[in-house]
Amino acid sequence: MHWDVPAKLRESMQYSLMAGGKRLRPVFVLLAAEALGGTERAAMPAACAIEMIHTYSLVHDDLPAMDNDDYRRGKPTNHKIYGEAMAILAGDGLLTHAFHVVSDAGRQGLLSPESAIAIVAELSQLAGASGMVGGQAADVLGEQGITSREELDYIHRHKTGDLIVFSLRAGGWAAGATEAQLEALTRFGYAIGLAFQIQDDILDVEGDEQKLGKAVNSDEKQQKVTYPFLIGMAASKQKVRDLTEDAKAAIAGGVIPHPESLMALADYLVKRDH
Amino acid sequence: MHWDVPAKLRESMQYSLMAGGKRLRPVFVLLAAEALGGTERAAMPAACAIEMIHTYSLVHDDLPAMDNDDYRRGKPTNHKIYGEAMAILAGDGLLTHAFHVVSDAGRQGLLSPESAIAIVAELSQLAGASGMVGGQAADVLGEQGITSREELDYIHRHKTGDLIVFSLRAGGWAAGATEAQLEALTRFGYAIGLAFQIQDDILDVEGDEQKLGKAVNSDEKQQKVTYPFLIGMAASKQKVRDLTEDAKAAIAGGVIPHPESLMALADYLVKRDH
Known part of the structure; x- marks a missing residue:
């Protein structure tokens, strides 16, 4: 199959993916694999996937309907450059491609089918409605009145903690933990x-x-x-x-x-x- | 792991998933499996996944920044009921969960790891920036002036065709085609x-x-x-x-x-x- 991505969509996805940042999550994937004696080559697909998921979540969180941020990492946010429609689609495209990178590595033999499936299953849980998306929803809803430490911990755990945990475990899976x-x-x-x-x-x-x-x-x-x-x-x-x-x-x-x-x-x- | 999805987010996801419609794509998955002598049990995870992907795409396409539709299947669109932020998140949650349903079936042995990985790899390609999301982006961009049959075919192929093809192939994979x-x-x-x-x-x-x-x-x-x-x-x-x-x-x-x-x-x- 050939990959014909509309030029503006590709540009919008790359703009946010390449906007810099600490690359903390992919570094966690690679270091976790290294800590277990695994290879960078096997850990790289999950490292790329987690950065795509992290980037998509920033693009969507910055939207006018959500946090309405004009700047991110010192640059205009995605929708300020490409418009809201393209920013929503760029986020959707990055989220979807994250799962492709890992599953494709499983098909090509870079990861065992079992490790690839485990990584997809954990990523889709931790990034989803009971994980990161749920954390963001709680955040959106909670701006009408969070008061307790418990609620704050729930939000932090799901907005930030889940993806860091996934990064470490994905490195582990890639190294046969x-x-x-x-x-x-x-x-x-x-x-x-x-x-x-x-x-x-x-x-x-x-x-x-x-x-x-x-x-x-x-x-x-x-x-x-x-x-x-x-x-x-x-x-x-x-x-x-x-x-x-x-x-x-x-x-x-x-x-x-x-x-x-x-x-x-x-x-x-x-x-x-x- | 336990599933604690914020109640409003869960409601918003279910509202659109259960809003009716022909269920054409899951029917294609199940009929393709049946046509090859496969079981409904093995085909069901991909059937659910494709309906989640289809539903998420409708929720995002209906947003004010995209097609700005107030009604879908005779009911108010998701953002008219839950607001734009929750509609974006409900879409993100459905998209992410689609990959979970299939990969989890692979972990549980309902699908072989190879079939599960193939289904995730094809779904993430056909639904992504070179598939359905790309088709929607071309549609958004093209409203400033599409003129040719070729462009229209490109959009139709990626907006509608890709997911129908996926549905049939996923039923095939579930039945060992x-x-x-x-x-x-x-x-x-x-x-x-x-x-x-x-x-x-x-x-x-x-x-x-x-x-x-x-x-x-x-x-x-x-x-x-x-x-x-x-x-x-x-x-x-x-x-x-x-x-x-x-x-x-x-x-x-x-x-x-x-x-x-x-x-x-x-x-x-x-x-x-x-």
């Missing part, structure tokens, strides 16, 4: 995911606008409920440190043969200023 | 898909508003280019008849053991009045 290893990567992922989100909330209050590429205090202006708002700044910072130690403990002790790079990434994330 | 059988189902699907789309255009001009569940002449009001507009009504009707015969010929002659139900469906579609 055992159940115990997948479990350790999952615990690491949920702890580091929540730490990452709280750190984002902290940076939104204290950060440097230029480094962040978005307006400081934008959450407060939109009256979003955040950790610093709920428990205070000092307690939020302590929470980030505690979660980072929990994360490192989950992959220590021998269950993961080479956990050093993952631990270093955890330390980097807690110290970042953007 | 040979290459020659998949090829015959593909030829049947592209012919019947184009016939179906032209018949839709004809009904848009001549049909009964109440049976259609949408406004007659809505394409003309939106100045969309259609087959009746380009080649006239009589030639359009002849084209539908010719394509239906081509479709039936593709699965005749023994390559498909039990083609009768598929042929009957082809005849039904060309004679339908809604």
Whole structure:
């Protein structure tokens, strides 16, 4: 089959996919595979897929009907350049292509059919209505009045945590992980995911606008409920440190043969200023 | 893992999924499997997946930024009831869940891992930027001036044909089809898909508003280019008849053991009045 993608649609998809960012999720996929002695070649399809899913979610979240953001990573958002219709379709196209990249790797033998199916099944659950999409829906609905830590944790877990956990597990699947290893990567992922989100909330209050590429205090202006708002700044910072130690403990002790790079990434994330 | 989908999101997804319609695509999956002697049980996950994909595409196409439709199948469109943000998310959730249903069937042993991966790979290609999403993008872009039959065929092929072809091939995969059988189902699907789309255009001009569940002449009001507009009504009707015969010929002659139900469906579609 040949791939004839309308030029404007392709351009719109590439604009957001190539807009920069930390590439945190694909890095997690590759480091998790490496931590288990797997190859980059087998881990790459899932690494690309997760970046496509992450990018699609940003394109849709930025839409006027959702967060209505004009800038993302210091550049105009997708719909500001290509219009709303093309931004919706670019998101749909990226989401759909993520599943193609992984399943095609399964057909070509880069991944075993079992690993490819496991990655598709987990990605489609964690990115879906009970995962990331559900988190975004709760966020949209909750702007009419979230009050509790429990609700905030639910949103963070599904908006950010789920995809980080998936990234780690996908790297694990690509490297032939055992159940115990997948479990350790999952615990690491949920702890580091929540730490990452709280750190984002902290940076939104204290950060440097230029480094962040978005307006400081934008959450407060939109009256979003955040950790610093709920428990205070000092307690939020302590929470980030505690979660980072929990994360490192989950992959220590021998269950993961080479956990050093993952631990270093955890330390980097807690110290970042953007 | 447990499934905690926010109630409003679940309601919005179910509203459109359960809004009725012909269920044409899942019927194609089930009949293709039956035509090859396969089981309904193995074909059902792909049948559900294709209906979710079809429904998500309608929800997104109806959005104000796209076709801006207030009614679909005689009911208010998703965003008229749940708002634009929830309609975008409901579409995203349905699209993502389609891949989950098939991959999960592969993990549970309802489908072989190879068949599940093939179905995910084909669905993600045909529904994506080089398939259905590409067709919708071309449609959006083309409203600024399509003129040729070639462009119109490209749009019809990708907006409607691709998913019908997928449905037939997915039923084939679920029933363990040979290459020659998949090829015959593909030829049947592209012919019947184009016939179906032209018949839709004809009904848009001549049909009964109440049976259609949408406004007659809505394409003309939106100045969309259609087959009746380009080649006239009589030639359009002849084209539908010719394509239906081509479709039936593709699965005749023994390559498909039990083609009768598929042929009957082809005849039904060309004679339908809604």
